[in-house]
Amino acid sequence: MTDAVKGPASYFPSIEKKYGRPIAAWKELIRSALPARHGELVTWLKTEHGLGHGHANALVAHTLAEDSGK
Structure with missing residues (x-):
């Protein structure tokens, strides 16, 4: 059995669904x-x-x- 995702990453599926952009793209934008x-x-x-x-x-x-x- 796999552990449920916890912390900030637990939001990622809903972020991708709601805003239509993959998490990698958001991270790239933040880093920019x-x-x-x-x-x-x-x-x-x-x-x-x-x-x-x-x-x-x-x-x-x-x-x-x-x-x-971290």
Whole structure:
């Protein structure tokens, strides 16, 4: 039996379904906006790309953690 996905990645299926863009594309977009702070990236995704707060936060948190090696 596989473990259920937890944390920010648990939002990924609904993000892809709702916004029609693969997670890899969102991560690339976030990385293109670096350097920026977590909150700035979340606000940017919400205002410029129409994401909800939880979805934007999950994408930013996962991307930044991935890039920091955590």
